[in-house]
Amino acid sequence: MHVPDGFLDLPTSAATGAVAVAGVALALRGARRELDDRTAPMAGLVATFVFAAQMITFPVGAGTSGHLMGGALAAILVGPWTGVLCVSVVLGVQALLMADGGITALGTNITLLALVGVVVGWLVFRALVLVLPKRDAVIPPVAFAAAFVSVPAAAAVFTGLYAVGGTAPVSIGAVLTAMLGVHVLIGIGEGVITALVVASVLKARPDLVYGARHLRPVPTVEEVSA
Amino acid sequence: MGAGHGHRLHYHGHSVVHRAQAHHKVLALLGFMLVVVATPVTWYAVFAAYAVILLGVVAASRVPFGYLAKRMLIEVPFVVFAVLMPFVATGPRIQVLGLSLSEAGLIAAGGFLIKASLGVLGALTLAATTEVPDLLAGLQRLRIPAEMVAIASFMVRYLDVVTAEMSRMFTAMRSRGSDPRSPRHWPAMARTLGALFIRSYERGERVHLAMLSRGYTGRL
Numbered sequence: 001m002h003v004p005d006g007f008l009d010l011p012t013s014a015a016t017g018a019v020a021v022a023g024v025a026l027a028l029r030g031a032r033r034e035l036d037d038r039t040a041p042m043a044g045l046v047a048t049f050v051f052a053a054q055m056i057t058f059p060v061g062a063g064t065s066g067h068l069m070g071g072a073l074a075a076i077l078v079g080p081w082t083g084v085l086c087v088s089v090v091l092g093v094q095a096l097l098m099a100d101g102g103i104t105a106l107g108t109n110i111t112l113l114a115l116v117g118v119v120v121g122w123l124v125f126r127a128l129v130l131v132l133p134k135r136d137a138v139i140p141p142v143a144f145a146a147a148f149v150s151v152p153a154a155a156a157v158f159t160g161l162y163a164v165g166g167t168a169p170v171s172i173g174a175v176l177t178a179m180l181g182v183h184v185l186i187g188i189g190e191g192v193i194t195a196l197v198v199a200s201v202l203k204a205r206p207d208l209v210y211g212a213r214h215l216r217p218v219p220t221v222e223e224v225s226a
Numbered sequence: 227m228g229a230g231h232g233h234r235l236h237y238h239g240h241s242v243v244h245r246a247q248a249h250h251k252v253l254a255l256l257g258f259m260l261v262v263v264a265t266p267v268t269w270y271a272v273f274a275a276y277a278v279i280l281l282g283v284v285a286a287s288r289v290p291f292g293y294l295a296k297r298m299l300i301e302v303p304f305v306v307f308a309v310l311m312p313f314v315a316t317g318p319r320i321q322v323l324g325l326s327l328s329e330a331g332l333i334a335a336g337g338f339l340i341k342a343s344l345g346v347l348g349a350l351t352l353a354a355t356t357e358v359p360d361l362l363a364g365l366q367r368l369r370i371p372a373e374m375v376a377i378a379s380f381m382v383r384y385l386d387v388v389t390a391e392m393s394r395m396f397t398a399m400r401s402r403g404s405d406p407r408s409p410r411h412w413p414a415m416a417r418t419l420g421a422l423f424i425r426s427y428e429r430g431e432r433v434h435l436a437m438l439s440r441g442y443t444g445r446l
Contacts, residue, residue, distance in 0.1 A: 004301070004304050004341075004342040004345055004346070005259050005262065005263055005341050005342055005344070005345030005346075006262070006263050006337065006338050006340070006341025006342050006344075006345065007304075007338060007342070009263070010260065010263050010264045013263065024371075024374070025371075028371055028373055028374070031373075037434075037442075037443075038430070038431075038434045039373060039376075039377070040373060040376035040377055040379075040380055041380050041430045041433040041434040041437065042427070042430040042431070042434065043377045043380075044376070044377045044378070044379070044380020044381045044383070044384065044430065045380060045381075045384055045388070045426045045427065045429055045430030045433070046423075046426065046427065046430065047377060047378075047380070047381040048380075048381050048384045048385055048387075048388040048389075048426060049388060049422060049423050049426040049427075051381065051385065051388075051389075052388050052389050052392045052422065053419060053422075055389070055392070056406070056407075056415070056419070057407065058407070058409060077423060078427075085373075085374070085377060086377070088374070089374060089377045089378045089381055090381070092374075092378060093378055093381060093382060095349065096252065096349070096352065096353065096361060097235060097353050097358070097361070097382070098234075098235060098300075098353065099235070099297065099300055099346050099349035099350045099353055100300060102259065102342065102345040102346075102349075103255055103256050103259050103345065103348075103349060104256070104259045104260055104263050104345070167267065167334050167337065167338055168311050168315050168330070168331055168334030168335065168338065169315050169316050169317050169328070169330045169331065169334065170311070170314055170315050170316065170331070171314075171316055174314060189409070192409075192412060193412060193415075193416055193419070196412060196413055196415075196416030196417070196420075197416045197419045197420045197423065198420075199416075199420075200416055200417040200419075200420030200421070201420045201423055201424060204420065204421070204424060205424050205427075208423075208424060208427055
């Protein structure tokens with residue numbers, strides 16, 4: 001579920017739009033390092049995958065369901081910069097072709113799901129990977145933690161935006177409690193699925209997991225061209 | 227695979243709205259929605275005028291209103307949120323049908339619903355009347371970075387391929403007695419998703435190699 005039009009006021013929407021433009025511009029520069037001239041087709045296919053993964057919903061109680069955000073998953077699988085680009089493109093296509101998420105809220109959605117979701121997920125992932133033993137077995141639990149933290153983090157930032165530019169007089173403490181409560185549950189689902197997906201890719205094609213690259217020897221020229 | 231022409235929301239036609247330049251339509255929608263969002267929530271007459279303008283565009287597009295109305299169901303989660311707003315909002319309360327509701331919450335919920343509905347209907351109209359290649363060309367004309375447009379074009383080009391692949395994998399799971407939606411079967415579902423990632427990534431590599439062999443130099 002993405003933020004629709006009219007949920008946040010105009011100045012807040014414009015400010016998050018500026019943040020989103022700056023974030024995507026940075027990610028474009030970074031992604032060229034991750035993917036070189038393969039950027040367009042690779043990131044495009046990964047964006048398609050993120051879109052498909054977002055179709056997966058899971059129950060969070062009281063008859064409501066959450067869906068996978070996929071930010072931390074994308075960051076761990078293809079790297080943070082490419083991850084930001086993929087999730088941003090998914091949100092843009094959803095807003096323009098599927099009426100999912102308001103067009104004036106696109107900056108807000110990119111800021112929350114692409115920037116906060118991916119960056120928080122990646123930072124948690126890297127921090128834990130650096131202090132834990134350098135083994136494949138630690139990657140899935142670390143992926144769980146990264147995905148789990150990224151969801152309530154995005155919810156907390158959303159609540160902050162709502163405190164600044166919300167359109168209804170709601171006590172911010174109540175919003176924060178409700179948002180965090182629901183999103184901790186969604187975060188558990190996000191974390192479990194992210195960890196299981198990363199574990200399965202790590203088993204079948206360990207070379208494709210960007211977040212586990214430091215565990216592999218750098219491939220030689222012969223291996224790359226083989 | 228029933229991909230066919232156009233994307234899922236597209237409604238084939240040759241009206242004025244269909245023929246309008248895509249970048250004009252995107253700018254018009256963005257400008258319209260910025261004005262809508264900036265309008266104070268209690269200016270109901272002004273919102274009625276916005277609705278008349280938007281419905282005029284829908285009528286001019288000759289897309290049946292029922293076609294768009296059915297697809298406005300995407301809004302339902304926000305309706306639920308809006309319904310809750312008067313219960314949780316602060317400020318003076320009024321009695322409606324025996325329920326104690328926040329007056330400010332009611333006004334805010336009404337305004338939010340009006341704005342969100344205008345946004346969804348406007349975006350649906352854009353999607354129904356614009357083909358994907360035109361939209362992508364329009365985005366490029368709006369100075370969206372070429373790489374972002376290229377990524378988006380690959381995404382929409384392979385969207386049906388990858389989602390159809392996922393639905394075939396889930397059909398295979400169901401025929402073996404597991405339910406992809408149930409947390410009990412998450413391990414199987416996640417392996418499926420992992421396989422889908424590998425297939426998507428490898429498809430991207432093959433597409434890239436095919437492009438290189440046709441003279442791709444990093445620019446489309």
